[in-house]
């Protein structure tokens with residue numbers, strides 16, 4: 001454990017006013033570096049991950065371009081390239097690299113990307129589901145019973161084998177269900193992107209936006225719920 | 239610019255490498271050996287390290303430390319099961335193992351520092367410049383405490399550790415530099431004490447680790463132990479002797495087991511000879527490769543589960559792997575190669591020397607840090623999930639395993655009781671649900687201003703830096719004030735202790751240098767004695783009688799002083815002997831020249 005707090009380059013006022021270089025106090029016009037003193041600038045706390053990686057807020061991204069941008073920015077910010085610089089610059093590069101890594105990790109995965117976008121657009125934390133979605137309610141309650149019976153049964157007995165077969169069938173059904181949800185999500189993602197691309201400011205567009213956000217959120221939380229059930233199931237019969 | 243070196247601090251062997259004109263080189267000793275055995279022995283004349291210390295394994299086992307890497311960042315409970323295998327005495331103070339060597343106890347970082355100092359001396363003598371900065375490698379699966387302990391070892395040895403990098407990824411850098419490949423590679427690193435698997439994507443000079451897994455307690459040492467147990471059991475059965483009661487014999491058995499294992503990588507059978515205590519003769523048998531393999535198979539199989547996990551975490555299947563790179567001495571075993579080939583469905587790549595490739599990669603990373611190599615960049619991951627203890631003894635994950643580093647997570651803390659002035663935070667590493675099944679890293683107390691419950695808002699940032707080491711900072715969101723955090727490591731040395739050890743290491747440096755000089759002087763004296771005696775026998779008749787007598791006198795004087803503790807006295811006597819034998823050597827040379835010329839035609843000579 002590092003017992004020293006890494007020296008902080010007095011970044012406080014800075015994160016709010018990134019327009020001024022922390023080092024030479026001149027106005028920052030460059031993207032990541034001060035054009036006057038060539039010092040690296042900290043990524044503002046307010047910068048969202050899309051902006052950080054230079055992508056529009058869309059749910060379908062070109063993975064290749066995303067990776068290329070991530071590599072390019074890694075070459076810009078990675079601490080390896082700041083070893084010979086001042087400790088203030090090292091701290092900034094460390095912080096920026098950490099933000100960049102989180103941004104890339106989040107945007108790389110379509111589900112995480114959508115959850116993040118929801119959070120940005122609707123300003124709320126993930127809504128975590130603790131009870132099964134309505135259309136799966138019966139099925140999942142029944143599954144819980146079967147799981148319970150299987151756990152307490154002798155796995156090599158006739159009964160154990162039957163339960164196992166039942167669970168495997170159920171696993172396939174849930175997997176199938178998960179894939180359907182993902183396909184449906186993908187359709188919503190496309191709709192969202194199209195809506196954004198049109199860039200309309202009508203009340204109809206706003207209503208459309210709210211509908212999409214709500215549907216995505218419900219679907220995402222249902223998917224998370226099903227995923228955890230599937231994982232649990234897989235672990236039990238593994 | 240000052241030079242940064244790369245160091246592979248291994249369980250069994252350590253190496254040091256440097257970069258020149260874009261190519262890494264391993265530093266050899268004067269005999270051309272590149273590996274320094276990671277062995278430290280306490281002799282009557284002080285501490286010695288490396289090949290000369292290795293000779294003491296059987297001579298004074300209780301004062302000769304090997305495989306110390308297994309104890310880095312650990313408490314005694316962690317190694318309870320294997321205590322019986324180590325002939326030296328282990329204790330614990332403040333959550334840190336201590337190794338008894340004579341009158342004193344040393345922490346594992348201190349012992350490792352002795353190995354590091356030896357490497358430092360070696361490179362300084364070789365390059366003729368002083369070295370103060372290094373990149374040191376660790377197993378990818380090392381946790382925070384083990385990494386921190388390695389960093390401490392560097393500090394104690396007088397080295398600024400600019401970067402801790404993972405062994406398999408270091409190997410990938412050396413591999414990438416040579417092969418200039420693009421694609422997905424798996425690095426399978428099976429050494430003396432640890433096993434690592436890393437899966438990387440190589441593209442346009444970026445080495446992106448996709449996933450890593452391993453076992454920091456699985457290596458060639460474990461194979462040796464299986465053989466040791468086999469031999470001991472048989473000796474017990476056939477001779478009714480319990481060898482484990484004889485530490486020096488145990489060491490001999492261990493060395494014999496390792497020798498046999500290594501031989502069986504090339505041969506199909508090997509003869510085993512173990513000397514029994516108290517002049518009871520020898521135990522002998524034959525060991526076949528097949529026998530070794532049937533014993534070793536379960537251990538080797540244990541490396542496959544981490545490989546599958548890493549593939550799964552990377553979202554890949556074996557057929558997505560373009561190349562499998564083998565690292566570590568234990569990958570020389572044919573059975574290991576077979577199993578790896580079977581798992582990945584392709585023959586592994588073995589063009590690189592598996593002993594040296596990690597040190598070479600560390601030198602490449604050192605060159606990247608010093609600004610020499612600019613086209614390569616390693617993006618590594620943290621091997622284990624990091625979290626904090628929450629209600630009910632459950633771990634809440636903050637940074638998941640296989641997250642690219644540097645990585646950070648923020649967590650907001652508040653109070654439950656009015657006027658509460660502190661919040662205790664317990665940091666953990668591991669993949670399990672419950673706190674008790676994970677590794678405790680450290681605890682600290684967050685200072686909170688006394689306010690009504692729920693009002694304080696302290697944001698804690700957990701940052702894993704590019705070394706894979708955790709840094710914690712906290713900010714009071716109401717005032718914007720940041721507070722420094724005193725973290726108490728669960729299994730590590732405190733800063734104060736490290737400071738003291740650094741001081742100690744300087745204090746004893748003089749003793750150490752003396753011990754080393756003495757050993758070198760003795761070795762050189764022995765060589766000189768032998769060669770001069772031989773010359774006397776061969777050519778004594780060619781010189782005057784009193785001249786020969788003079789040489790004999792100088793010989794016996796050197797022989798007496800050789801065992802003293804003063805290297806300068808030994809060197810002085812050596813100089814005298816060399817002087818006395820100078821003429822003899824000339825005469826011998828002439829004589830042998832003459833002999834070789836006899837019978838040859840004159841034309842051949844000119």
Ligand SMILES: Nc1ncnc2c1ncn2[C@@H]1O[C@H](COP(=O)(O)OP(=O)(O)OP(=O)(O)O)[C@@H](O)[C@H]1O
Pocket residue numbers: 247248249250251252307405428429430431432433457458459496499500501503565566567568569570571592593
């Ligand atoms: N030809 C061989 N066949 C089988 N095993 C071998 C062979 N050569 C060396 N070994 C074993 O390899 C191990 C040492 O390997 P290596 O030097 O790579 O380990 P290390 O780097 O010191 O350890 P680690 O990386 O685990 O810290 C020893 O257990 C040794 O017995």
Ligand SMILES: [Mg+2]
Pocket residue numbers: 246248249405429430566596
């Ligand atoms: Mg190694």
